[in-house]
Amino acid sequence: MFGRYGSLVRRNLVRNPRRSALTSLSLAASTFLVVTLEALLAHLDNLPSAEGSERRLVVRHATSFMETLPESFGPRVLDVPGVQGICSIVFYLAIWRDLRAENFFAKIALDPDRLRENYPETRVVDPETGADRVELFEDFKREKRAASAGIALFQKYGWKLGDTVSLRGVGFPDVELTLRSCYDGPEHSTLFFHRDYLDDLCREQLPERAGRVSFINVICKSIDDLPIVSAKIDAMFANSDAPTVTETEKAFQAGFVQLLGNVRFLLRSIALACAFAMICVAANTLAMTARERATDIAILKTLGFTPGRVLGLLLVEVAILCVVAAAVGAFGAKLLFSFEGPWLDIGGGFLRSFHMSLALAFAALPFGVLVGWVSAIVPFARVAYAPIAASLRRSG
């Protein structure tokens, strides 16, 4: 490796193993954070979406998504030319067990007949083995109080098919559901149940909630139709009791993320602070290394090495150190986030299906090298270009 000077570079790298290790770990921690923050930003920009999500629209109340729509809007939307299918959804606010973040998951009441059409990318599976079990879906459809939950919920809470899940409604009636089906897909931590059941309870206990839906998912026939379809839907309801806003699924999801506030700025500035801390740490250790090596370098130059070549060798050494550090940090993050640990609860449900892309981990490697070089260039150039006599004299 590295031509004739391979062994020189290699020996220098392990010359002070503790320092190399500590520098690497410190850089690795910073890289870990920088990639995590970048992955977070990417995740929030691009929440996992269903197959064919580019053909999907969401109809909500124009005032805000907390206002509800009459259920009669669903069939009317279905009649709009260019609409292939619709699914009216109630975003059921409820508490399972308690208010702790780890016990939070989304609960959605809908028409089970429309569930699979609405989420075509999901598979009905056995909660224990993850193998396909299409027949479970029929069990779910047949029974009014049945629920279908994502496989992640089954695993996390140790649920089994047939278990009862009691939910305490927040501004909704309480429901008692029986787990009958399990699904897996890009999104796998939502609980679905029958809107009929919820609506019956509402009629008895909270009539003002009955016959209302939170939003309507719309699947269009073609992506080209989206602007026309959404304009038609909004025009249709403009003078109704509930004027609507129809937006793409992406825009709708982005609306949720925007509630968090200026997260982008917050995360970016922290990532910047991390990168800056990384440079400080690297510059400090590399300056120590440079001082220590002054004699060696003077001797190399006496032997005929040009300052440029010496500097080149030092930069190769730094690059190796930084690539290793960046790889530890970046792939460490990738590995950590491929497990579904408690950290996914931190973001209040936003991070449930958080995954880091491999591409991002690889992108961290050149970033690490860049940080290394930025911090190395001044101290190393100084020793590489110092007069031989001065360097030798200083070391005594």
Add this chain to the structure above:
Amino acid sequence: MSGIPLAYNVRNLAVRRVSTAMTALGVALPTTVFCSVLALRSGLKAAFVRTGSPETIVFLRKSSMTETNSTISRADAPIIEALGDVAREPESGRPIASSELVVLLNCRRRSGSGSSNVAIRGTTPLGRGLREGVRLLDGRWPGVGLAEVAVARGIAERFEGCSMGSRLPLGKRDWRVVGTFDAGATAYGSEVWADADTLAAEFHRDAWWSAVWVRAKPGELRRVSEWAAAKTLDLPELGMTPESFVSEAGLALLLAPSRDARLKTLEAMTERDYFGRQTETASPISGIGAFIALFMAIGAAFAVMNTMYAAIAGRGREIAVLRAMGFRRRAILTSFLLEAILLAAIGALVGALASFAVNGVSTGTANFASFTEVTFAFRVNASVIARGFGFGLLLGAFGGLFPAIRAARRPIVSAMRAV
């Protein structure tokens, strides 16, 4: 001999100025981030906890947590108002009560970070009187029966279309902004106020309100638990905070839903408890922030370790001389540990003070109990600075421990021999 003088460490840090500065900066950055997270939390908390008088009681639908999720039948409002423990206006004898409606409006932030839900409160003149900290800054309150709103200053500054004279698209009409108000650092500072009946008509809420707010008759304030003891009440079934203060009339109102069969679908709590409870679910942001500060701290601890190892390696002879002079291993260990802490202290101080840059910066995030925007200002106070500084010192101690142990363990002879 006892300890090595601290001056020895100070001078050593001073000699390696650049290295000290770089490492200190490495400690300063995580400290700043940590302090900012704490400042965010304390600012958010203040926005809720400072809200509320113990004499104001709110009636909500049972287990709805916030007004946005709550529905109270219009028929229940007069029952609540007629309760004997509700205070009355001295001249008119009218009960001091306000049936209110909260609607969320999706508005665009001026900062360009998208939109959020602003709470529009339909209230009444009596309702405005219930919130003592709120005062009109400019213009006037919305007129009865008119499509007008008054906007909290924080919302007017941060959202498009919310400043004086603008029009808010609410329901099917545009509502004119006719006033701005100041609500101090309370939750009302994140709201827009309209006339209750006009708002209800616009949104076809002819059958129900979100909440009914009342003032309890004044009286001596005691803890709920003290009242319960005095009156031999069974506390657990009350479902209220035992340590909150209420008057005797207030307690009776809190108990009304469990005593009066007509109100059994409702629950009552003091205004202070109502907002206090919302801090728990308030923001996922602070969780993410704490996670970040932790990882930055790990990185910085390694940096401190590195610097201290280098310092010790370069001072092998000095250490041996100190030992030869009679300083014990323990003294060496303490001395180097102190040096690391001192080094971190410089960084921690700089980092903690740097967090003053965010002090008072006002921003907003969603309250995930009600899905509404909460305007708050970062609050850097003594406790934030102290905890941030402590965080930095801890980081230094952790980073300095292993190098210090190593320094203390080195045999004198070999250390003397080393160049």
